[in-house]
Amino acid sequence: MIVRIMGEGQVELDDVHFAELNRLDDELLAEIQGGDHDGFRRTLAALLDAVRRLGKPLPDDALQPSELILPGPDATLEEVEQMLSDDGLIPN
Template sequence: MIIRVLNLGQYRFDESHMDNLNACDDAVEAAVAAGDQEALTKALKTLIDEIQELGTPLPADSLEDSDLIIPDADATLADVQELLEGASAEEGFIPGRGV
């Protein structure tokens, strides 16, 4: 699976770690639902840290399609709400379960 983190690049990610990402994604969804920008920023940083820790970065010149796209940690509530509308809103950014 290829995950793109906006403004950071792409990471090859083993699907066996999806539970880690789902827990982080739940926190992102909860922050958006609460309208809490501070909590959103913290949750996005945690999600991105997990992706970077557990994933393998792809070269900058790689042309692989991304399976998932995650906003950067500086994304606003409005940015994330817009991105979630394009994704399956019940599942957040990471498929598998929602809050």
Template sequence: MIVRILGEGQYDVADAALDRLNDLDGAVERAVEAGDEAAFEAALAALLDGVRTVGVPHDLDSLDESDLILPPADADIAQVRDLLGDEGLIPG
């Protein structure tokens, strides 16, 4: 799966890592629903760090479409609220 972090780039993430990323995504979703800015910032940072940790940078010369698009590290809670679907930022 190819995951894009806006403003940063794409990462190749193995399907086996999605459960861990879904846990981190759940923390983002809970913080957004609670309107807890501090928890949101920490949860989003953890999610993006999780993608960077389990993912491998995608070839910069490749024009492959991203399977998932995540907000940039400096996104605010309102921006992420608009991006959240029924299944969070990472479906599954």
């Protein structure tokens, strides 16, 4: 799966890693719904770090359609809340 982190670029990520990402996404969703700004900031950083760590960066000139778009590290709770579906940022 091709994942884009807004403002950073794309990474290719194997589907086997989605259980870990979904766990972080569920935490992020709960923090957003609870208005926990500090928890949101920590969990968003952990989610993006996991994508970077587990994924393989694509070259900047490789323009492939992204199957999943994640907010950048500076996104606010309110901005991410607008990006959410019922499942969070990552579909189950």
